[in-house]
Amino acid sequence: xxxxxxxxxxxxxxxxxxxxxxxxxxxxxxxxxxxxxxxxxxxxxxxxxxxxxxxxxxxxxxxxxxxxxxxxxxxxxxxxxxxxxxxxxxxxxxxxxxxxxxxxxxxxxxxxxxxxxxxxxxxxxxxxxxxxxxxxxxxxxxxxxxxxxxxxxxxxxxxxxxxxxxxxxxxxxxxxxxxxxx
Amino acid sequence: xxxxxxxxxxxxxxxxxxxxxxxxxxxxxxxxxxxxxxxxxxxxxxxxxxxxxxxxxxxxxxxxxxxxxxxxxxxxxxxxxxxxxxxxxxxxxxxxxxxxxxxxxxxxxxxxxxxxxxxxxxxxxxxxxxxxxxxxxxxxxxxxxxxxxxxxxxxxxxxxxxxxxxxxxxxxxxxxxxxxxxxxxxxxxxxxxxxxxxxxxxxxxxxxxxxxxxxxxxxxxxx
Numbered sequence: 001x002x003x004x005x006x007x008x009x010x011x012x013x014x015x016x017x018x019x020x021x022x023x024x025x026x027x028x029x030x031x032x033x034x035x036x037x038x039x040x041x042x043x044x045x046x047x048x049x050x051x052x053x054x055x056x057x058x059x060x061x062x063x064x065x066x067x068x069x070x071x072x073x074x075x076x077x078x079x080x081x082x083x084x085x086x087x088x089x090x091x092x093x094x095x096x097x098x099x100x101x102x103x104x105x106x107x108x109x110x111x112x113x114x115x116x117x118x119x120x121x122x123x124x125x126x127x128x129x130x131x132x133x134x135x136x137x138x139x140x141x142x143x144x145x146x147x148x149x150x151x152x153x154x155x156x157x158x159x160x161x162x163x164x165x166x167x168x169x170x171x172x173x174x175x176x177x178x179x180x181x182x
Numbered sequence: 183x184x185x186x187x188x189x190x191x192x193x194x195x196x197x198x199x200x201x202x203x204x205x206x207x208x209x210x211x212x213x214x215x216x217x218x219x220x221x222x223x224x225x226x227x228x229x230x231x232x233x234x235x236x237x238x239x240x241x242x243x244x245x246x247x248x249x250x251x252x253x254x255x256x257x258x259x260x261x262x263x264x265x266x267x268x269x270x271x272x273x274x275x276x277x278x279x280x281x282x283x284x285x286x287x288x289x290x291x292x293x294x295x296x297x298x299x300x301x302x303x304x305x306x307x308x309x310x311x312x313x314x315x316x317x318x319x320x321x322x323x324x325x326x327x328x329x330x331x332x333x334x335x336x337x338x339x340x341x342x343x344x345x346x347x348x349x350x351x352x353x354x355x356x357x358x359x360x361x362x363x364x365x366x367x368x369x370x371x372x373x374x375x376x377x378x379x380x381x382x383x384x385x386x387x388x389x390x391x392x393x394x395x396x397x398x399x400x401x402x403x404x405x
Binding site: 150152154163164165166170 | 188234237238246282291330345
């Protein structure tokens with residue numbers, strides 16, 4: 001009898017067993033969340049806001065996975081499989097997560113929950129939340145004193161040019177015109 | 183508003199602002215005399231400098247000279263207070279007041295940078311003082327309807343806040359000590375810090391009349 005695995009397509013052919021630190025589990029559902037970090041500036045008495053881009057938001061993964069009794073695809077018995085997965089989720093540092101379709105990524109397990117039910121004996125469910133491990137940032141040390149001085153200088157220059165513009169637009173700097181009035 | 187009235191208004195604002203700027207006590211030194219010379223010149227020839235376009239930079243120069251001649255935050259606060267109380271009606275006069283506030287705030291930033299803070303409490307007090315001005319000046323600058331000016335003001339206030347925050351972090355806190363008995367300043371210094379040479383600081387901080395008799399309730403830095 002033909003199984004569904006006999007029907008080939010790119011998605012199914014690339015499907016791999018999901019695992020974290022080598023502990024394999026089945027995936028009921030998974031989701032990924034990220035985006036851009038933004039700071040929205042809203043100015044008094046202006047209709048136009050400004051959304052400042054502060055970089056990419058960290059990638060978070062949510063998995064609902066399960067293990068089931070007498071699973072031929074995963075080695076060992078159900079209890080050893082549960083033990084392996086719990087050990088992997090609680091181990092120190094980041095670990096390699098294999099997503100069934102999207103492949104490998106280095107993540108840390110932020111939290112997980114294990115649940116089983118009387119009405120579903122031999123079936124245990126894991127809700128797992130992973131966060132992208134990334135790499136330690138090279139924090140540049142800012143010379144805050146120089147930063148303050150340069151900000152002060154920039155504000156002064158901007159204020160001086162703003163004052164010049166206002167005087168010019170008021171017609172005060174066109175000397176030929178004002179000479180007679182004074 | 184006629185051009186002449188606007189010149190008069192600017193004249194009056196400049197005269198009052200520079201009078202506040204010149205009123206501070208640290209007028210000694212070359213930069214102090216330079217400040218008096220330039221401020222006097224600007225007050226006398228405001229209209230001429232407005233017309234030739236050099237007024238903004240000359241006014242800025244006066245503010246900078248006040249900083250280099252040692253103006254304190256307290257005195258610059260008076261200048262800012264004076265500017266916030268101005269009620270200009272002309273466009274150019276309004277711009278003079280608004281941008282003079284930025285000049286003054288920039289000088290406060292420079293003065294803060296040159297200040298040696300002793301305790302975190304000093305920094306916190308300065309932070310509270312600056313926060314008050316930021317709130318007032320923010321509304322005034324917003325009225326200029328100038329995006330870059332507002333952005334520069336925000337950058338400056340952020341730089342001052344960041345500087346104060348980073349400066350406060352390694353500083354010791356000011357603590358209140360309750361002593362069991364009246365002791366000499368040297369003994370108190372030894373008792374708190376394990377060394378006697380900080381007794382003068384304790385005497386100054388607590389305004390002690392005679393260093394042999396320190397009051398039992400003291401203020402002193404934690405380390």
